[in-house]
Amino acid sequence: MEKKRERKFLQGNDAVALGALYAGCKFYAGYPITPSTEVAERLAAWLPKNGGRFIQMEDEISAMAAVIGASLAGKKSLTATSGPGMSLKLENLGYGYMAEVPCVVLNVMRGGPSTGTPTGPGQADIMQARWGTHGDHPCIALTPSTVYEQFSQTVRAFNLAEKYRMPVIILSDEIIGHMREAIEVPLEGELEVIEREKPACAIDEYKPYDNSVLVPKMASFGQGYRYHVTGLNHDEYGFPTNSAKLIGLQEERLIKKVEENYDDIVQVEHFMCEDAEHIIFAFGSSARASKDAVLNLRKKGVKAGLLKPLTIWPFPDREISEYASKVKDITVVELSVGQSVREVSRAAGGRCNIKHIYKVDSKPISPVDIEKAVEG
Amino acid sequence: MAYNYEKYIRKGRLPHIWCPGCGYGIIMKSMIRAIDAMGWSKDETVIASGIGCASRLPGYLDFNTLHTTHGRSLAFATGIKLANPELKIVALGGDGDMSAIGGNHFIHACRRNIDMTVIVFNNNIYGMTGGQYSPTTPLGAKATTAPYGMLEPDFDICKLAVAAGATFVGRSTSYHALPMEKLFKEAFSHKGLSVVEIIAGCPTGFGRKNNQKTPTSMLLWQKDHAVTKQMAEKMSAEELEGKFITGVLYHDTSKKEYVENYDAVTGFSEK
Ligand SMILES: Cc1ncc(C[n+]2csc(CCOP(=O)(O)OP(=O)(O)O)c2C)c(N)n1
Ligand code: SF4
Numbered sequence A: 001m002e003k004k005r006e007r008k009f010l011q012g013n014d015a016v017a018l019g020a021l022y023a024g025c026k027f028y029a030g031y032p033i034t035p036s037t038e039v040a041e042r043l044a045a046w047l048p049k050n051g052g053r054f055i056q057m058e059d060e061i062s063a064m065a066a067v068i069g070a071s072l073a074g075k076k077s078l079t080a081t082s083g084p085g086m087s088l089k090l091e092n093l094g095y096g097y098m099a100e101v102p103c104v105v106l107n108v109m110r111g112g113p114s115t116g117t118p119t120g121p122g123q124a125d126i127m128q129a130r131w132g133t134h135g136d137h138p139c140i141a142l143t144p145s146t147v148y149e150q151f152s153q154t155v156r157a158f159n160l161a162e163k164y165r166m167p168v169i170i171l172s173d174e175i176i177g178h179m180r181e182a183i184e185v186p187l188e189g190e191l192e193v194i195e196r197e198k199p200a201c202a203i204d205e206y207k208p209y210d211n212s213v214l215v216p217k218m219a220s221f222g223q224g225y226r227y228h229v230t231g232l233n234h235d236e237y238g239f240p241t242n243s244a245k246l247i248g249l250q251e252e253r254l255i256k257k258v259e260e261n262y263d264d265i266v267q268v269e270h271f272m273c274e275d276a277e278h279i280i281f282a283f284g285s286s287a288r289a290s291k292d293a294v295l296n297l298r299k300k301g302v303k304a305g306l307l308k309p310l311t312i313w314p315f316p317d318r319e320i321s322e323y324a325s326k327v328k329d330i331t332v333v334e335l336s337v338g339q340s341v342r343e344v345s346r347a348a349g350g351r352c353n354i355k356h357i358y359k360v361d362s363k364p365i366s367p368v369d370i371e372k373a374v375e376g
Numbered sequence B: 001m002a003y004n005y006e007k008y009i010r011k012g013r014l015p016h017i018w019c020p021g022c023g024y025g026i027i028m029k030s031m032i033r034a035i036d037a038m039g040w041s042k043d044e045t046v047i048a049s050g051i052g053c054a055s056r057l058p059g060y061l062d063f064n065t066l067h068t069t070h071g072r073s074l075a076f077a078t079g080i081k082l083a084n085p086e087l088k089i090v091a092l093g094g095d096g097d098m099s100a101i102g103g104n105h106f107i108h109a110c111r112r113n114i115d116m117t118v119i120v121f122n123n124n125i126y127g128m129t130g131g132q133y134s135p136t137t138p139l140g141a142k143a144t145t146a147p148y149g150m151l152e153p154d155f156d157i158c159k160l161a162v163a164a165g166a167t168f169v170g171r172s173t174s175y176h177a178l179p180m181e182k183l184f185k186e187a188f189s190h191k192g193l194s195v196v197e198i199i200a201g202c203p204t205g206f207g208r209k210n211n212q213k214t215p216t217s218m219l220l221w222q223k224d225h226a227v228t229k230q231m232a233e234k235m236s237a238e239e240l241e242g243k244f245i246t247g248v249l250y251h252d253t254s255k256k257e258y259v260e261n262y263d264a265v266t267g268f269s270e271k
C-alpha cells in the first residue's frame, strides 16, 4: 500500500523541530527565549524517543558550545534562539566556522536591539548573521517564509551544514515562528537528507583540515582518527600555526567553500517575475504580504513580481543583478531601517531604481502599503 | 625504571610553549600516568580545554583533543558526552578559565553531575596574558593589574565545586607529583563529575612579583603550605592559618549521573 503524507496543522517553530528530526538531528542544546522557545519544548519531548538527547544549558554561550561538541562526536545538532541569545552565540559560532563543525542555529528574529520587543517580529539581524562574529568568515543563512518552508529549509540547513562542514543559520521571524498553517509532512526519502562524509583513509594519512580540497572529510571523536581541534589558525592537521602561508590558505578556503558553491547554496523563488516591470524583494514574513501585494497589483494591471530569497547569505547578487538590467525598479520590503536594501542596491549596481519600504514599530507591513510603495 | 611517556605524546609537537620552571609539565606527566593506569584507550579518550597556558596541554597529547574558547570547555564537553557517553572526558583549564569567564559553566557542570573529570590548573594568575589578577589571586598579592595588591577576596575552587554539587572534589599541587597521580586515578574512577584542583607555580606571571623568584621556591612554597586532610584533622585553626588542604576533600556516590539518569527517565533509545 502506498504511504500517504500526513497532514498536520503546525506552528512555525514546531515545523523546525519536526524538520530537524526528519534531517536526523540527534542533539539539541538551548536556552529559552521568546519567540523561539517552542522549538526547545518540542525537542525536549521528541528527541529521546528518536535516538537523541536534549539539554537546557545555563546560557546561549554554552548552548552553542554544546551543539558544537555534540557535532564533533558525530551527531547532527541544533540550537534555537532570538536576538539577545543570538548575540551570545556569536563567540562560539565563530569557533564553529573556524573549526569547521556542522550544526544548525535558528534565530527567530524579534524586534529592536537589546531586549527589544520579544513578541514582535523583526528582520534586523541580517547583518549580525553575516558579520556578527569577529574576523573574516563564511556564512550561510536561510530565510523561510511559510510553515512548510520552516520544515523544508530546516532540512536544507542540516544538509548544507553537513555538506560544507560549517554552522548554518536559519533566520526566521516572530510571525513565521508563531503562525500556524497546515502542511503535508514529506515522507521519508521525499526530501534529500545529506549525511556527513567521514574519512576512510589510513589513520596517519588523515588531514582534518586538508587545504587541497574545499571541504575536508570530518572524523567523529571516538572514530579512531585522533586529531586536534582549535579556534586558533591551524595547519592541515589542526595544530596551531604561525605560518603565514598556512594561515592564508586556511582562511581563504573557509570563504571559498561557500563562494564557489553559490549555485548549490543560493535558492530564490520567482513569483510572477517573468514579464515583471516592478520587482519586490522580500523574505520571511514580509514576503507573505508582498505576495498579496503582487496579486493585487496585477489585478490593477501593474506588472509586479516577487523575488523571494530562501537564502539570504550568500546574498542572491546574481538574481538581483539580472532583474536590475531588465526592470524599472526593485522595491525592498523589510522590517529593518535598511539592512537588506543596502545589499540590493549594491547588487543592482545602479542599473534600476531602488525603492524601500520598512517598518520597525513591531508591526508587520501590510500589502496595501507595499502596493503604494511600488506604485508611488 | 623511568616511565616512558612517548606513547601519549604527539610526534613533532614538542617543545611545548610553557616557560622553564612552569608547573604545568609536572601535571601533564601525572595525567598521562593516571590515564595509562586507567587503561583508557587513546581513541575513546577526549581531552578538552579552554584558553590559557594550561589549556595548551591537549595539543601535545595523542587523544581526541579539543582546544575551545576561553572558559567554555565544560560546555563543549557536555555536548560531547551527551552525543557519545562512551567517551572518557577530561576537561581542563586555568583558574581564570574555569572560575572567571567559565565560572558559570563550572558551577552548572558540577550541579548536573555528568560523568567527566575537570582539572583546574590553579596558578593564582592569568599566565598567558602576562600576569593579571584572577579570582584566585590571594588578597594583597601583586599582579600587573593589581599594582597596589589584590583587592578582591579569592575563590576557594574546591569549596565552590562542593557547594555547586560536584560529587568528587580533590586538591593537590605540582610539587606532589605522585599523590597527584593517585588523586587523578581516583577522580577518573568516579562515576559523575569530579573536580581536581592542582596548585601550580607560574614563576613568570606570579612568582616574580610575589617574592617567589625561582621555580624551586614556588615548589617549596607548595610543599610547605600543603596539609593532607588527615593531618589537617589533627591541627588547630591557628596551625591551619595560611595552609591549604590536599587529597580527596569530598566524595559522594549517592547522586545520579546525568546521562544515565536522562536515558532511564526519558526512555531514550538509540535509533
Ligand atoms: C573571550 C576571551 N577573553 C580574553 C581572552 C584573553 N585571555 C587568554 S588566556 C587568558 C587568561 C588565562 O588565565 P588562566 O585561565 O588562569 O590560565 P593560565 O594561562 O594561567 O594557565 C585571557 C584573559 C581570550 N582568549 N578570550
Ligand atoms: S606564563 Fe606562567 S603559566 Fe604560562 S607557561 Fe609561563 S610559567 Fe607557565
Ligand SMILES: [Mg+2]
Pocket: B094, B095, B096, B121, B122, B123, B124, B125, B126, B127, B134
Ligand atoms: Mg592561571
